[in-house]
Amino acid sequence: MPELPEVEIIKQNLSKKIKYKKIQEVIITNRNLRFKIPPKFDLLLKNKVIGKVTRFSKYLILNFSDKSFCLIHLGMSGTIHLIKKNNLNQFTNTSFYNSPILPIKHNHVEIKFKDLKIIYNDPRRFGFFKYIKNEKELLSKFSHLGPEPLSKKFNLKYLLKYFLSKKKNIKSFLIDQKFVSGIGNIYANEILFLSKINPNKYAMKLSKKDCRRIIFFSKVVLLNAIKKGGSSIRDFKSISGKRGSYQKEFNVYLRQDLNCIKKKCPGIIKKIFISNRSTFFCNVCQK
DNA sequence: AAGAGGCCCTGATAGC
DNA sequence: TGCTATCAGGGCCTCT
Numbered sequence: 508m509p510e511l512p513e514v515e516i517i518k519q520n521l522s523k524k525i526k527y528k529k530i531q532e533v534i535i536t537n538r539n540l541r542f543k544i545p546p547k548f549d550l551l552l553k554n555k556v557i558g559k560v561t562r563f564s565k566y567l568i569l570n571f572s573d574k575s576f577c578l579i580h581l582g583m584s585g586t587i588h589l590i591k592k593n594n595l596n597q598f599t600n601t602s603f604y605n606s607p608i609l610p611i612k613h614n615h616v617e618i619k620f621k622d623l624k625i626i627y628n629d630p631r632r633f634g635f636f637k638y639i640k641n642e643k644e645l646l647s648k649f650s651h652l653g654p655e656p657l658s659k660k661f662n663l664k665y666l667l668k669y670f671l672s673k674k675k676n677i678k679s680f681l682i683d684q685k686f687v688s689g690i691g692n693i694y695a696n697e698i699l700f701l702s703k704i705n706p707n708k709y710a711m712k713l714s715k716k717d718c719r720r721i722i723f724f725s726k727v728v729l730l731n732a733i734k735k736g737g738s739s740i741r742d743f744k745s746i747s748g749k750r751g752s753y754q755k756e757f758n759v760y761l762r763q764d765l766n767c768i769k770k771k772c773p774g775i776i777k778k779i780f781i782s783n784r785s786t787f788f789c790n791v792c793q794k
Numbered sequence: 795a796a797g798a799g800g801c802c803c804t805g806a807t808a809g810c
Numbered sequence: 811t812g813c814t815a816t817c818a819g820g821g822c823c824t825c826t
Binding site: 539541583584613629630631632633672673674679782 | 796800802803804805
Binding site: 508509541565580581582584631633634682684691693784785 | 818819820822
């Protein structure tokens with residue numbers, strides 16, 4: 508669920524809290540993530556100083572002052588929780604993204620600083636933590652990924668060349684990280700709606716105008732989502748804590764059988780499956 | 795090589 | 811009340 512905007516929000520919040528701080532201790536409470544956390548992972552991180560927190564695509568990166576890194580992916584259900592130490596030297600719970608209640612089940616990693624700690628929780632274990640020795644190794648982790656949708660490399664020339672002879676629907680390409688990295692299922696649906704393109708349309712059949720729209724609306728949707736703090740769905744129990752509000756702006760996602768949001772459009776939002784991912788689109792204005 | 799399909803994983807929800 | 815089935819989807823894998 509965390510796509511580029513959600514990871515960006517986490518990066519921004521996390522950066523404010525842990526920049527320049529020294530890791531005092533790392534506690535692994537559950538090593539089972541997508542990749543098993545290796546035995547000495549905690550010792551590798553101990554005493555490292557956070558230089559800055561950055562992001563590439565859906566990856567979160569802790570940049571240590573000694574030029575090594577910790578690469579974090581939230582998978583589908585990963586959340587990061589911030590616990591502050593109060594004057595009584597006790598940790599009090601505040602959440603940082605998505606859930607305001609500190610989960611205990613499915614906690615995996617705890618990183619302790621002098622005045623606070625962060626906890627990584629991931630019920631479905633699709634996320635991962637990885638220690639990266641140097642920049643070269645970091646870049647190799649991203650070498651198979653396409654350009655970020657917000658970068659200048661995601662341009663008309665790139666799309667036209669990439670789509671040449673691609674006999675596959677455009678929806679699959681938008682969520683294919685090899686083509687463009689950072690867009691997930693939710694935003695892909697929204698981007699295609701605004702671009703007025705049917706998700707089933709073959710990439711090779713897209714016109715120049717279609718490609719221009721995809722580029723433009725990819726940037727519009729993601730920047731807007733970042734501005735709104737990301738999207739929070741399936742988290743209805745939240746009372747406090749930081750939640751995004753972009754889900755209120757969804758035009759098609761989860762709106763199956765409802766009327767198209769466009770005033771003069773008589774269309775109905777349909778739900779179909781494209782390569783096993785739920786896909787929502789207007790049956791009239793997306794051609 | 796491109797494309798189709800399956801698998802990993804757990805929690806929420808629907809249906810009987 | 812309790813069981814089973816289905817869905818959620820990011821990334822990676824295999825097979826054709």
